[in-house]
Amino acid sequence: MNRLQSIMEFQNWQTTMAAASDPNRPFITVCGGTGCRVYGSEKVWEAFRTELVRQGANATLDYDVKVTGCHGFCERGPLVVIRPQGIFYSHVKAGDVPEIVSETILGNKIVERLLYVDPLSGAKIEHEQDVPFYKHQKRLILDQNGNLDPAQIDEYIVCGGYASLTKVLTSWAPEQVISAVKASGLRGRGGAGFSTGVKWELCCENVKKAGMGYIICNSDEGDPGAYMDRSVMEGNPHSVIEGMIIGAYAMGIHQGFVYIRAEYPLAVKNLRIAIRQAEAAGLLGKDILGSGFDFSLNVRLGAGAFVCGEETALMASIEGRIGEPHPRPPYPAEAGLWGKPTNINNVKTWAAVPIIINKGADWYAQIGTEKSKGTLIFSVVGKINNTGLVEVPMGVSLRQLIFDIGGGIPKGKAFKAAQIGGPSGGCLPAEHLDVPMDYESLSSLGAIVGSGGLVVADEDTCMVDFARYFMNFTQEESCGKCVPCRIGTKAMLATLERICAGDGKPSDIDYLLELAQMVKNSSLCGLGQTAPNPVLTTIRYFREEYEAHIFDKTCPAKVCKGLITYSIISENCNGCMVCLRECTSNAITGAKREVHSINSELCSKCGVCKEVCKFDAVAVN
Amino acid sequence: MIHLTIDDKPIEVHEGRTILEACREHGIHIPTLCYHPALEPYGACRLCMVEVSQNGRKPRLVASCVYPCEEGAVVKTDTTTVQQSRRMTAELLLAGSSNSPEIVALANELGVKEVRYQLPDEDACVLCGLCVRACNEIVGVSAISVIQRGIAKKVATPFQVTSSRCIGCGICVLICPTGAFNFENVAGFQYVSPSESAYKLGYYRLGSELDLRPNFVQDVTTLLQTSTDKEATNE
Numbered sequence: 001m002n003r004l005q006s007i008m009e010f011q012n013w014q015t016t017m018a019a020a021s022d023p024n025r026p027f028i029t030v031c032g033g034t035g036c037r038v039y040g041s042e043k044v045w046e047a048f049r050t051e052l053v054r055q056g057a058n059a060t061l062d063y064d065v066k067v068t069g070c071h072g073f074c075e076r077g078p079l080v081v082i083r084p085q086g087i088f089y090s091h092v093k094a095g096d097v098p099e100i101v102s103e104t105i106l107g108n109k110i111v112e113r114l115l116y117v118d119p120l121s122g123a124k125i126e127h128e129q130d131v132p133f134y135k136h137q138k139r140l141i142l143d144q145n146g147n148l149d150p151a152q153i154d155e156y157i158v159c160g161g162y163a164s165l166t167k168v169l170t171s172w173a174p175e176q177v178i179s180a181v182k183a184s185g186l187r188g189r190g191g192a193g194f195s196t197g198v199k200w201e202l203c204c205e206n207v208k209k210a211g212m213g214y215i216i217c218n219s220d221e222g223d224p225g226a227y228m229d230r231s232v233m234e235g236n237p238h239s240v241i242e243g244m245i246i247g248a249y250a251m252g253i254h255q256g257f258v259y260i261r262a263e264y265p266l267a268v269k270n271l272r273i274a275i276r277q278a279e280a281a282g283l284l285g286k287d288i289l290g291s292g293f294d295f296s297l298n299v300r301l302g303a304g305a306f307v308c309g310e311e312t313a314l315m316a317s318i319e320g321r322i323g324e325p326h327p328r329p330p331y332p333a334e335a336g337l338w339g340k341p342t343n344i345n346n347v348k349t350w351a352a353v354p355i356i357i358n359k360g361a362d363w364y365a366q367i368g369t370e371k372s373k374g375t376l377i378f379s380v381v382g383k384i385n386n387t388g389l390v391e392v393p394m395g396v397s398l399r400q401l402i403f404d405i406g407g408g409i410p411k412g413k414a415f416k417a418a419q420i421g422g423p424s425g426g427c428l429p430a431e432h433l434d435v436p437m438d439y440e441s442l443s444s445l446g447a448i449v450g451s452g453g454l455v456v457a458d459e460d461t462c463m464v465d466f467a468r469y470f471m472n473f474t475q476e477e478s479c480g481k482c483v484p485c486r487i488g489t490k491a492m493l494a495t496l497e498r499i500c501a502g503d504g505k506p507s508d509i510d511y512l513l514e515l516a517q518m519v520k521n522s523s524l525c526g527l528g529q530t531a532p533n534p535v536l537t538t539i540r541y542f543r544e545e546y547e548a549h550i551f552d553k554t555c556p557a558k559v560c561k562g563l564i565t566y567s568i569i570s571e572n573c574n575g576c577m578v579c580l581r582e583c584t585s586n587a588i589t590g591a592k593r594e595v596h597s598i599n600s601e602l603c604s605k606c607g608v609c610k611e612v613c614k615f616d617a618v619a620v621n
Numbered sequence: 622m623i624h625l626t627i628d629d630k631p632i633e634v635h636e637g638r639t640i641l642e643a644c645r646e647h648g649i650h651i652p653t654l655c656y657h658p659a660l661e662p663y664g665a666c667r668l669c670m671v672e673v674s675q676n677g678r679k680p681r682l683v684a685s686c687v688y689p690c691e692e693g694a695v696v697k698t699d700t701t702t703v704q705q706s707r708r709m710t711a712e713l714l715l716a717g718s719s720n721s722p723e724i725v726a727l728a729n730e731l732g733v734k735e736v737r738y739q740l741p742d743e744d745a746c747v748l749c750g751l752c753v754r755a756c757n758e759i760v761g762v763s764a765i766s767v768i769q770r771g772i773a774k775k776v777a778t779p780f781q782v783t784s785s786r787c788i789g790c791g792i793c794v795l796i797c798p799t800g801a802f803n804f805e806n807v808a809g810f811q812y813v814s815p816s817e818s819a820y821k822l823g824y825y826r827l828g829s830e831l832d833l834r835p836n837f838v839q840d841v842t843t844l845l846q847t848s849t850d851k852e853a854t855n856e
Contacts, residue, residue, distance in 0.1 A: 305770065307770070322766070322767065324767075326664070327664040327684060327688070329688075475771065475772070476771060477770075477771070478770065478772075479770050479771065479774075480748065480767075480769070480770045480771045480772065480773070481665045481750075481767075481774075482665045482666070482667050483665070483667050483710050483714060483747070484667055484709075484710060486748070486772060487716055487717060487772070488709075488713055489771075490738075490771075490772050491716065491737075491738035495738070507737075514709065515709065518705065518709040521681070521702070521706060522706045522710065523667070524665065524667070524684070
């Protein structure tokens with residue numbers, strides 16, 4: 001396409017495209033997020049394309065198949081939504097496609113067996129908007145993820161994309177943009193929750209003094225179980241780019257970087273396509289839409305270090321140095337990338353900017369709580385029925401998130417705890433299920449909003465083992481520069497491992513608390529400063545489990561292998577020999593129709609016998 | 622000039638000074654390991670932690686070697702929190718480097734009574750980064766760097782093979798605070814090729830390939846010594 005020379009040309013282009021697109025034109029969206037691709041969604045959309053032609057649906061109805069970004073309900077992938085009606089099919093396989101085309105597309109009938117069944121009520125639900133998982137959400141940033149083909153800039157523009165940018169370039173002074181972002185109450189979605197507008201203002205002042213500066217989009221998401229940044233980048237990269245251009249304009253910056261993990265190939269691909277398209281359209285580069293404002297955007301790939309999500313380490317990595325943090329001050333806004341004033345924001349923060357400009361700061365500020373405005377995306381994973389990405393207004397309760405949207409805990413088990421904010425966050429027990437999800441409330445309980453990762457634990461989860469898991473992660477990801485984080489996290493992990501193995505000492509809890517406090521207070525960067533949070537909160541809320549491991553040498557959840565034994569309940573065992581055959585350690589002896597027994601010396605505690613036994617004859621103690 | 626309070630004493634320092642520099646100028650002792658007056662501060666060993674509060678906010682621990690003196694700051698260098706933090710840091714250092722007499726002495730000074738965790742491998746290197754920074758900032762060759770991360774982190778040449786950049790000046794050995802380096806292992810550890818292990822003879826490969834003064838090592842030794850002496854006098 002030709003580079004657009006003016007805002008008028010852009011608006012004409014937008015109007016022409018919008019007029020040409022029929023909002024009632026039926027189309028099929030197939031989720032093309034990484035999760036659904038793993039489930040085989042590529043085969044599904046290929047099947048749709050061939051099947052629509054084969055059954056002649058294209059000739060009669062002019063159906064379109066669109067591969068979109070992540071729809072969010074990853075548990076049920078691959079997802080297919082037939083629009084505009086919004087008929088929602090989940091777990092769709094390529095083999096189901098001929099039936100969908102003949103029944104739903106041509107016959108206007110619902111394929112019952114592909115409908116979503118609400119695990120709580122047992123009801124079958126036809127439309128996407130009625131699925132409880134979606135019904136209770138407020139989707140702003142993820143709004144278009146399920147509608148757009150992320151590789152088509154036209155689609156983004158037709159649904160109002162880049163309108164905020166043109167609005168700003170036509171009639172807003174840079175200061176006005178900053179005031180609007182400040183007034184919206186938007187806070188950094190990377191986790192720390194610093195006011196975005198204030199951050200921009202500080203950086204802007206320094207840019208004026210230094211004569212230049214940089215902006216960075218932090219897309220180095222690395223928490224276990226969190227993938228919202230990836231999904232935004234995969235599904236709607238133009239929203240991030242638009243936010244960055246607006247931010248650059250506000251701060252008077254002409255060069256930006258997106259730092260994104262190399263392990264996110266689809267997100268990287270879609271982002272690069274989007275940047276190329278924006279450049280070709282004159283939305284990036286010199287003299288954007290004839291406004292005289294220049295801004296270029298480059299992609300830098302992270303090489304797989306979690307610590308590079310920390311802003312100073314991230315900048316070191318962009319500069320080509322070792323991904324190690326350096327002490328602040330100076331803050332990036334004073335001396336960041338190559339010593340110049342730099343503004344770093346998370347993917348979701350940038351993506352929120354066009355929404356604020358478009359709908360107004362006041363509108364945005366109405367959403368959420370007094371101090372935490374707007375929406376937040378959580379990736380809800382772990383022991384929960386509806387695994388996926390959830391966008392809710394700030395301030396909804398943990399209970400709503402887990403039970404109304406998340407559909408509760410699988411197999412009727414009880415909720416035990418939720419780890420909020422990734423490995424840097426804290427673990428909250430059932431007594432705090434009504435905590436509003438906002439920055440202040442969570443931090444008062446020892447958790448953080450963080451990246452928005454939310455890992456749910458059920459009654460079968462051992463909280464000491466849970467803390468050990470997260471400590472293992474941070475310990476492995478510590479850059480090793482400062483002593484508290486390098487050796488302190490290792491010492492904490494070793495202590496937790498010892499407790500789980502049944503070798504806990506009476507002094508261990510105090511030692512862990514002492515160590516945790518010191519690592520938190522004295523580490524150089526955010527990674528070390530937050531690494532003890534899972535340990536601190538599990539001790540705070542589940543101290544009795546630690547004590548059971550240490551003093552009683554038992555694991556109440558029956559998880560820690562060093563503290564459990566498997567045995568046969570003789571009354572229940574009918575001697576079917578299934579467990580005996582499946583045992584990988586040859587630890588089970590017995591003959592047909594005779595009660596078996598487990599040799600605990602040989603038993604590796606893998607749990608296979610309990611899994612295969614149909615008669616409930618294996619006990620764990 | 623910047624005005625702040627350190628241990629209840631009003632103090633005036635030049636702008637741009639770190640808290641550690643201000644303390645040393647005023648004779649307040651703060652233990653350090655990764656700090657050297659001739660090098661850019663690094664903030665890694667966390668022994669120099671002090672408590673700082675400003676504008677009535679809650680005091681927090683900061684590394685004094687990298688934290689700038691700010692107007693109105695209230696600094697405390699010897700609170701219980703500070704002592705606990707330093708003691709635990711020393712205990713953690715001892716967990717991996719009890720073979721270094723310097724670390725043992727430091728731990729004793731800070732009152733470490735017991736070592737509750739022991740790393741599987743002993744290494745006198747505490748990753749203070751002085752060698753790496755001296756090689757880069759003073760010598761200007763950057764022949765060594767830290768590699769890997771976390772507990773596996775160590776000082777090495779690129780790709781851990783004989784470095785063509787190392788000029789064998791030995792500054793890494795001179796500056797190492799824990800004796801993790803010696804001339805033998807610099808040569809033996811492939812910092813320079815084995816044929817160059819002329820260190821023992823007191824011969825340094827200088828001036829041949831790079832345009833360096835022949836008395837370079839002498840100069841470096843003097844430089845390190847002078848800056849340390851200057852500090853000692855201040856204290």
